[in-house]
Amino acid sequence: MELQTLYNEYLNIKFKRGLQPVQMESFEYGLYDDDSADLFLKDHPEETFTNWMYDLQPRDPHYVSEPDWKPVLGELFQQMDIYDEQVLYYLLFTINTTLSINSHNAYSTMNDFMKNYSFLQLSHLSEITRLNAEQKHQVRDFFFFYYLYAHPVNEExxxxxxxxxxxxxxxxxxxPLERYFAAFHDHYSxxxxxxSEQIAIAPHDIQTCKHLTLELLRRIEGKSAKLNMPKEEGLEAVLLxxxxxxxxxxxxxxxxxxxxxxxxxxxxxxxxxxxxxHCFTTLLQNYVSYILFFRFDEIHALVDYFEATPEWCRMIINKIFMDTVFIDRVMRQKxxxxxxxxxxxxxxxxxxxxIYL
Structure with missing residues (x-):
């Protein structure tokens, strides 16, 4: 499965680019009335990549005074308890929602951007050469935190x-998440x-979902080639x-x-x-994530350049400080x-x- 093709289609639909849909072998996007969209399995058009495992969600042990059951994969992962099983399910669900498209209010719009921005940057980190190993580790932990935080997930x-x-x-x-996720899909297939009463898709469909889940995970881990934002006329320099x-x-x-x-x-x-x-917002947040993250005083040069056009300077500064909470976290850390x-x-x-004063 070519994840770049799927990612391009995700952006095409999300930002209404109007491009001809790409035919994919196993999945296709389906749109809802509120402009949200999900990846549906072609062989089971009523089931989505995100929700095929909905009825497999572990029972919540936090609501039982003395939980007495064992994890489904407890024999294979003997160090895991039922609380760990629930967290691992949440992590799997979070990764599988990466390519879902949701309708938004003001709060969820920021979270959606931060999650998907962080996912894209995690796929880039292994190919960046102008950061040293320690700098890469710092921004990798930063991006992974916000990838989860903006989903959002619970604190555990x-x-x-x-x-x-x-x-x-x-x-x-x-x-390792890769080992657990593979075993999860293999067990149910x-x-x-x-x-049979909890799963509506066939074993080979579960394996197809496994392959996509693992491709998404490997991008997050930096084990596969980076994803690129697709080209558009007039955006060549920004996209470069x-x-x-x-x-x-x-x-x-x-x-x-x-x-x-x-x-x-x-x-x-x-x-x-x-x-x-979206591309301009991404470029500005790259400026935050890779430059101001390590050298915050560089912001003086940005202001010095744009202060002659105060309307643009105001717009850039407010986008940097208000489109995400990244710079707030940077300032707190530093x-x-x-x-x-x-x-x-x-x-x-x-x-x-x-917010800031």
Whole structure:
């Protein structure tokens, strides 16, 4: 399965790009009346990639005073208890929702962007050469935190995993997610007779879902080739920097004015489509994630360049500070007092002032 093709189709539908749908072998997107969409199995058009396992959700042991059952895969993973089983199910469900398209309110729009932005960046990290190993580890943990946080998941699930080199493991049990997810799908596809009332798809469909789940996981772990944002006329320069973080970092280090000129050119054209706006937001958050994350004072150069056009400077600053909570987390981690940056806060709109001042 070519995940890049599926990712392109996800963006095509999500941002109403109007491109001809791509025919895929096993899945197709189905749209709901509220503009949300899900991946449906072609052989079972009533079942989605996300919800085929809905009735397999483990019983919640937190609501039972003395839970007396064992995990379904307890013999294979003897270090796992029923609380761990529930967390691992939540993690599987979270990964499987990565390519779902949801309707949004103001709160969920930010979360949706942060989750899918973090997913894309996690797929890029292994190919970035202009960050050292420690810097990569820092931003990888940052992105994975927000990938889960913005789903959102409960606190137990949020802190359940850690990276062991390029393997995501359930920290308490040391179970690799890849191994558990593979075993989960293999168990249910092999024992269909036992679960016929809970599963509406065929064993080979479960294996198809397994392959897609593992492809998504391997992108998060950085084991597979990065995903790219698809091309669009007029966005060549912006997309080059999004799809090649090394290029953005090199440009900034050698002549940051060129980077700012690309931003300025985008604003000069003043054409607005959902995909164009998403690409510009992504570029600005890359600036936060890969530059301000390590060198916050670089924000002075951005303001110095754009202050001659205050309307653009105000728009950029407020997008940086308000489109996500990334920069808020960076400032907390680095103990940065934004009031020490009067040249920045002079461009805050009322909502940014309320939140940051």
């Amino acid at each position: 699930t949020l802190y359940a995993c850690s990276f062991d080199r390029q393997n995501l493991v359930h920290t308490k049990t040391d179970i 092999t024992n269909m007779n036992e679960y 920097l999004i799809n090649d973080v090394d290029q953005m970092l090199q440009m900034h280090d050698e002549n940051k004015t060129v980077l700012f000129e690309i931003m300025k050119k985008f604003l000069t054209e003043a054409r607005s489509t959902p995909y164009r706006d 103990r940065i007092d934004i009031t020490a940056y009067p040249n920045v806060i002079q461009f805050f709109d009322d909502e940014a002032k309320r």
